[in-house]
Amino acid sequence: METPENVPAGRGRGNSGLAWLADGWDFYAGMLPRLVPAILAVPLLSVPVYFLADRFGSVWPAYAWMTAVIIPIEAGVALFYIKAARGRESLRDIFYGFSIYFRALAFTLIFSMMLLGGFMLLIVPGILIMLAYSFGEYALVDENLPVRECFLRSAAITQGHRTDLLPVLGLMVLIEVFAPSMIDLGSVKAPSVTFKTGFWDVAGHALKNFVFIPWLNCAAAIAYCRLKDRADRPRLTAADDAGEEAEDQEPPAEE
Structure with a gap:
């Protein structure tokens, strides 16, 4: 089923890095009150890390x-943004990661090790x-x-649009x-x-956690939903064609 056009994941400005960033900002600004639980979840639950x-x-x-809390919460927050982009988010989505805890943990560890190994090999x-695999989660x-299928699915979804994802994912990494951070x-x-209580430390910390990262999460969710719809379209068409062929081959009913 394709995403309706009247929600953030609808057609918008199209499928390009700048289009996703622009539509992501509209998504963030227009739905900010509904996004507050997802925006606050990881920063608040990260406080015990420092303690x-x-x-x-x-x-x-x-x-x-x-490992016990942040990884499943981040998975749930990802689901919240995806469903918010489709206009169907729920507060319980934030805790969904606990119901798939071991798969969420396995995917995070494998993807992190792949990234680490890749960046050690001359960055490229x-x-x-x-x-290729950023949409696996x-x-x-x-x-x-299953975990293995997540990597394959992400590769299929991003096929043909990986360079378009660079502005969104690149900004995430740079930020x-x-x-700056208030906590060292x-x-x-x-x-x-x-x-650290300097102006730029406080302002940078707040802007990162409550503006830039949520905005980029909105942009990434829009990109995922649109690219998933694009990737699914040939499969749906093939399924419809197969159904029509089966109907054509049915023998006529006896009189």
Whole structure:
């Protein structure tokens, strides 16, 4: 079933990086009150990460929290944005990742290792992996697929539009890496939380978590929904044709 045109994932400005960014901003600005739960979920639930690292002087309790809570919540937030783009979001979508916890964890670990290996190989392979498989998590939560099928589905959905995804995914990476943060964990060996209260630290932290990342999540959700509809169209047409052929081959009813 194709997405109706009167929701953010509808046709909009088309399928290109700039079109997704522009439509993503309209999505973010126009539906901001409804997006608040998804916007706040990860930043608020990430607070214990810093507390645990500071309290125990080790990153391992923080990693345990991220594994147990943040990974499934991020999967649920992805589903929330997808369904919001279709006009059908629900608060319980944010917690959906817990119902597919082991697959969400497996996909995150495998994809992270693939990205790490790709970026270690002169960066370009990492970029290609990111563009091809970035919608794997979306396919996991949207279509409830096995982990291996998520990678294959993402590759099929993004086929022919991977360079178009570069502005959206590239901005996500740049903001994650270079945006200032109010909270500094220090070294991995001896983590210690310090708060930075400079204007640019506070402003950058707020803009990253409450404007830029949500906006880009909206753009990515729109891109996923539109590219999925495009990828599904030949399959639906083939299924319809097969049904018509079967009807044509049915023998006439006896009088």
